[in-house]
Amino acid sequence: MTQAVAVTRWGILGPGRIAQTFARDLLLVPDAELAAVGSRSRERASALADEAGGTAYGSYEEFLADDRVDAVYVASPHALHVDHVAACLAAGKHVLCEKPMTLRAADAAALFDQARAAGLLLMEAMWTATHPVVRAVVERVRAGEFGTPRQLHAELGFVVPDDPTDRLLDPALGGGALLDMGVYPLTFAHLLLGEAEALTGTAVLSELGADLDVAIAGRYPRGAVATLTASMTSWSSRRAELATDRGRLVVDDFHHPTTATFTPIGVGATNDDIERGRVVEFGGADEVIGRGYGNEVVEFQRCLAAGLLESPLVPHAQTLAIMRQMDDLRAQVGVRYPGD
DSSP: OOOOOOOEEEEEEEEEEEHHHHHHHTTTTEEEEEEEEEEEEHHHHHHHHHHHHHHHHHHHHHHHOTTTOOEEEEEEEEEGGGHHHHHHHHTTEEEEEEEESSSHHHHHHHHHHHHHHHHHHHHEOOGGGGOOHHHHHHHHTTTTTTOOHHHHHEEOOOOOOOOOOOGOOGGGGSHHHIIIIIIHHHHHHHHOOOOOOOEEEEEEETTTTTTEEEEEEEEGGGEHHHHHHESSSSOOOOOEEEETTEEEEEEETTTTOOOEEEEEEEEEOOOOOOOOOOOOOOOOOOGOOOOTHHHHHHHHHHHHTTTOHHHHHSSSHHHHHHHHHHHHHHHTTOOTTOOO
């Protein structure tokens, strides 16, 4: 007789744009269900609950009092994460918190301490680290299959309409290219190269003080370097490239990858006479659940079932390392948030 798999009952706190995508992916995970949606607006909560299921609550207090909810996906603006995650943990809920977890590293560290003390799983929703294609790339790069990594470039950008009410452009809500977009190339570089030894950033700021465009130069372990960019004013290629001593690895869209391609260069080749070996293409797109958010749900639930308090794919140390990097880069380019 087959034993039934326990269903994880989810609650979503903050029914914004990313929560809608998450909810659709959640429906694709067989042992997950949406039990509740919490918002300060019952109307907004109902709109998402009507589409994806669950009970709609017009207050966070009512939402957190729902005993059916095992885990909460926190999708509110970054500046509200500290209060919202802390409240979820105090209510005895496991938490998957949208990236970046907080505005600064010290706040994220305090939340991890609170979660450990309560015996609860807290994981940053850095779904890139759980994406099957990215995981395949990371595994093969770390195994040395493509040679020694020397230079990495990754870029992510899209045009944000010039709307002063948009959260992305409001420093008071943690808006800006670095925290919303730069966190992805920084994480990608961390996964492939290790923790950065030094990062130097430059940025163009809006009149309100939000970083619109950011460029980062980094030095990483074992002599690797990286250039990373994030933009809210232009459409980037979303491409990542890793140059090694044996060839070039390309991920055409590292934000939502479907394949990766390695082009080896023949031994003894010169700049004027490049001998290309057999191109190696590998993927994993058939393992991607929805837009990729479903894969982080699977990883989170796997950790819950195993009794883990942190995910080995998105460990606390990794989240804190990237947060410290963004703290330093913000200071370099002159971006300040409330409480700094």
